[in-house]
Amino acid sequence: MRLTIVGCSGSFPGPDSAASCYLVEAPFEGRTFRLLLDLGSGALGPLQEHIDLRDIDAISLSHLHPDHCFDMSGLYVVRKYHPGGAPPRLPVYAPDGADWHLSNAYGTTAPNGMTLPFEFRALTHGLETTVGPFTLRAHRTPHPVEAYAMRLEHEGRVLVYSGDTGHDPSLATFARGADLFLCEASFVESADNPPDLHLTGAEAGRLATEAEIDHLMLTHIPPWTDRAEVEADLRTTYAGAYRLVEPGDVVEL
Structure with missing residues (x-):
């Protein structure tokens, strides 16, 4: 797997980084x-420095706060109106209700226009599914809205x-054995x-220590x-290897 940090600013875009977006390739x-x-x-802007937006194969949205999902509106435009033609519907794994949430954010008309370029599939606690070459697992985390940690295996x-996530001791169990823990x-x-x-x-370090993580990357640090x-x-x-991520960082697993 290759991980590219596209955006890592916490809660809103900062002067040097977009909000959360991580590209995983295999x-x-x-x-x-x-x-x-x-x-x-x-x-969506810096993502184009790494890939053609039409080459995205799937998306998984951890939750529906703007700093984790609102550039879906721009991708909607790309998938629907690109002069090269509309590609097949893109699988989007997200909390239930993401289709209408994002449709309302963009302003599409009924019926739900956001489902034209995207095929929404619900993230649920304990989910295990195959996404291309990856096995994707989901774990519900404490947050003001329905939110998930994700585990990718390849x-x-x-x-x-x-x-x-807020404090969640069970997240250490979910992360155990990971080669890389990307943690807010x-x-x-x-x-x-x-x-x-x-x-x-x-708290992130304590989780990584309990999960016996050798490589920790901290993200989602707000500009302030x-x-x-x-x-x-x-x-x-935490005494292991770590990095506070920056946009453009690339890690090969």
């Missing part, structure tokens, strides 16, 4: 299969993406943080958060 049937984990605000390699760390320990919303660097403080928090609970 060989499949003599070509490269391209799966997007999230397509948040501002991500030829013995494992990538786990936390999505957005939006908060700092010194702040009075609301519950069931996001993780601190220390001190990255150095997030890193310092992380180092209090």
Whole structure:
């Protein structure tokens, strides 16, 4: 697998990064299969630095907050109106109701126009399904809206993406054995943080330690958060290899 960080800014796009979007690629049937984990605000632009938008094979949306899904509106335009013609419907794994949520966000007319270019398939807790060359598993996480962590497996390699999550001890079990844990760390320990919303660097590190993760990548750090403080928090609970991701980072698993 190859992971490319397209956007990693937490909660909204920052001056140097789009919101959450992660491109995962792997060989499949003599070509490269391209799966997007999230397509948040501002991500559609930099995504075009890496691939042709018509070459996306599937999308999985961790949840329906704008910083994880709202650039689906731009992709709707590409899939429906591109002068090269409309490609086949694109599979989109997302929480139930994503079709109408995104249709209303774009402003399509009834019947639900968002289902014309996209085929929506529900993410549910405990889901295990095949997406091209990947086995995709989903795990419900604590967040103000229905949200999921995702586990991708391909030829013995494992990538786990936390999505957005508050404190969740069961996530360590879900992530156990992963070759790479892409985990959000939006908060700092010194702040009075609301519950069931996001993780601190220390909480992300504690999860990675409990899951016996050797390679941790922290993401979803908001523009107003001190990255150095997030890193310092992380180092209090985690002794393995880590990186605070930046747009354009590429990791081969």
